[in-house]
Amino acid sequence: MKMDNLKSKHKIVKKGRWTIHEKTFFVLIILVLILGGMNIAKARGLLIPFSPTPIVEDRTIELSSLTLDQKIAQMVVVHGSTWNMEQWKKMQVGGIHFFALKDAQLYEQTIIEYQKGMKVPFMVTADLEGCWNPFSYFHNFTALSEINTTEQAYQVGAEEGRFLHTLGFTLDFSPVVDLKDEIWKCRSFTGDKAQVTALAQAYIKGLQSQGVAATAKHYPGKTLVVQDPHKYIVAAEIDSADVYPFQLLAEGKELKGVMVSHIISSGAVDSGGKPAVVSSQALKSLRSEFNGIIFSDEVNMLGLKNYYSSLDDLYFDVFSSGNDVVVNFNEDPNEIYRMIQIVKKGVQEGKLSSEQIDASVKRILELKGFRVV
Amino acid sequence: MVPPKAWVVINFSLGLVIVLLLLNLLGINLPSLGQVQYVLDREPPLCLAYWQGHYESWTDLDSCCLEAYKQLNCFFHQQNLEQGRVDWVCRTGESSVSYGLNAKAYRYCQQQSYWR
Numbered sequence: 001m002k003m004d005n006l007k008s009k010h011k012i013v014k015k016g017r018w019t020i021h022e023k024t025f026f027v028l029i030i031l032v033l034i035l036g037g038m039n040i041a042k043a044r045g046l047l048i049p050f051s052p053t054p055i056v057e058d059r060t061i062e063l064s065s066l067t068l069d070q071k072i073a074q075m076v077v078v079h080g081s082t083w084n085m086e087q088w089k090k091m092q093v094g095g096i097h098f099f100a101l102k103d104a105q106l107y108e109q110t111i112i113e114y115q116k117g118m119k120v121p122f123m124v125t126a127d128l129e130g131c132w133n134p135f136s137y138f139h140n141f142t143a144l145s146e147i148n149t150t151e152q153a154y155q156v157g158a159e160e161g162r163f164l165h166t167l168g169f170t171l172d173f174s175p176v177v178d179l180k181d182e183i184w185k186c187r188s189f190t191g192d193k194a195q196v197t198a199l200a201q202a203y204i205k206g207l208q209s210q211g212v213a214a215t216a217k218h219y220p221g222k223t224l225v226v227q228d229p230h231k232y233i234v235a236a237e238i239d240s241a242d243v244y245p246f247q248l249l250a251e252g253k254e255l256k257g258v259m260v261s262h263i264i265s266s267g268a269v270d271s272g273g274k275p276a277v278v279s280s281q282a283l284k285s286l287r288s289e290f291n292g293i294i295f296s297d298e299v300n301m302l303g304l305k306n307y308y309s310s311l312d313d314l315y316f317d318v319f320s321s322g323n324d325v326v327v328n329f330n331e332d333p334n335e336i337y338r339m340i341q342i343v344k345k346g347v348q349e350g351k352l353s354s355e356q357i358d359a360s361v362k363r364i365l366e367l368k369g370f371r372v373v
Numbered sequence: 374m375v376p377p378k379a380w381v382v383i384n385f386s387l388g389l390v391i392v393l394l395l396l397n398l399l400g401i402n403l404p405s406l407g408q409v410q411y412v413l414d415r416e417p418p419l420c421l422a423y424w425q426g427h428y429e430s431w432t433d434l435d436s437c438c439l440e441a442y443k444q445l446n447c448f449f450h451q452q453n454l455e456q457g458r459v460d461w462v463c464r465t466g467e468s469s470v471s472y473g474l475n476a477k478a479y480r481y482c483q484q485q486s487y488w489r
Contacts, residue, residue: 182429
């Protein structure tokens, strides 16, 4: 009894000995641990919820079975880094893009790892256009400017397609159909608008004969000309010759994709003072001629970002303007998830029609070889 | 026994850590030293595209940054060229296009959210 009294007395005394500094320290250390844990969870993408597994039967997907998150995620191409693989798989983004790696095996293994267990596989993309060559550490290709005949263009396209297909790529952001390349002098075909178009057509046939989809870029043209610095965003007067290759290739119905640039265009394609990639005016003009997939150029550039007062507006505009696929190489999966949520909110609030989203997702899934019902 | 002054320092430091953790959690980025250097640097940014012995200035700095980042590696290599001084070179292989950037342009590139 005496001992118990002593113990409880001791406890009270000890309790009373806690100074304000000690109490503050205790509270702060608990907060550091909680916030630290939440930061780690965020960094590892643990705060991003899993998307349900899509139901696929006989290569057929019922569009209504996909959640809105899944649909919007399908409209995004991200950088296929190894450190974010689990998060991209969890979100079921539509595509992964690869930068330069040291050898073919590394590409193959990473792509296999990415595609493992995916009911809807990733679109696997690269920027292989001859002299722009992420594989140049171990493989060389002919520059587009060195191609003179349509036969040669077909062969180069087929060679690049075979190479890409072997590694597991399904889409190439190539060819460049800008009429002039004043910067690199190797990225576009040489000749007048008709010659450039004919060479591009043959190259596309060659590339696609190997099961790799081609993307003509950069709509509406004049992206590879020397410009005066203009707050890092480029403006150009587009004439009918610039859009001629896009129009002709679109008419041929073979071309799978077109990539839209950040250029502020006037003239034959007027982007209304906005960068073309976020201009519904420019994209409507393209959509009226082309029924394939419209890709945005990479959106994560400071010049484009600085055009907007808020990143949320940029994200919304790049989807609502009519791009089917948005290329965003932000390495933070939380940011990509946030972008998806912003677009989702726009759809739920009726600012962006769900029909537009469905039409884009249908195009993407069809390109991936699915029947969409 | 920890002296009261030490407690104040410890608790203040923990408070600072909490603020930083909270900012990071909410996605609010503080300006980095690189950003400050970029603003203070009066030299204009320079990006050069190099292919087959030919250098050409590329004024679309955003696109230049992205392409430089896509290369296998970037390394410090100062060169004085007709177009200006280059401090960094980003490249993959001999046969494809590589990029030369001055320090100002390189710092601008480092501010891009994809740059790690």
